[in-house]
Amino acid sequence: MLNYLSAGHGTRDAARFSAPVECSSCRARQLCLPAGATDHRNVDKLVGRRIKVARDSNLYKAGDLVGNRFYAIRYGSFKNYRADAAGQPRITGFQMSAEFLALDAIGLQQHNCTAVALEDSEVCEISCGSMKPLLPFFHSILSKEITDEQNVALLLRNTRAEQRLAAFLLNLSWRYGVRGFSPARFRLAMSRRDIADFLGLTPESVSRLMFQFKDQNLINVTGRDVTLVDAIGLKQLAANAGGTPGATLDAMPQTLPLPRGEL
DSSP states (O other): OOOTTSTTOSOOOGGGEEOOOOGGGOTTTTTSGGGGOSOHHHHTTSEEEEEEEOTTOEEEOTTSBOOSEEEEEEESEEEEEEEOTTSOEEEEEEEETTOEESGGGTTOSBOSSEEEESSSEEEEEEEGGGGGGGHHHHHHHHHHHHHHHHHHHHHHHHOOHHHHHHHHHHHHHHHHHHTTSOSSEEEOSSOHHHHHHHHTOOHHHHHHHHHHHHHTTSEEEETTEEEESOHHHHHHHHHHSSSOTTHHHHHSOOSSOOOSSOO
């Protein structure tokens, strides 16, 4: 698929674009931080257009011009990856509806990572200039992005494999739950290979741990379908598997906080 974001040139696929939608009437408004503002006159001016991105297609690629814009995911999910020092692509994160993409590129000329849709998705294009009337919200978004990256670094450095995977599943559970889906039953949009790459593990280790959790009656797993059978036990494992109690939970990204008592 041609990527219209490359230098803003080239053929534009009309099927990728939808009519703009006002933030105040968007179904994701309660989770999307800027849409939480009370002044609808400002928030309704945020979105320039909506862009449909087919599964396995790029929203943007490393090297594309940024164009002074970022994106809010209206529905669907994405993975981000960038090249490491050896030039190998590495997963840096997964985003779902009401979360943001390309915040790391603000102030840059070119994107330094690639965003790929894990399923058919749609994003709202937001100009950085349109955020001027909502600077406190914009600063809050950026602060959360920085905090999330720091927390992921702590998670990967200070925890064992079973902690990482348990915390990852709990974080997904919470994120699905606040979106109105079941926190106990959900489908993984990403492959086990992608999960392994993000957590710094091998795909074989992720599969082995999934079945270990299943044998321990913590989860049921069939393909990409996951059921949390014992969320409390999974939470205890995440917090105490050979590390400092609570360290793993505190280190998880807090875009949408990991549950401490709800599950």
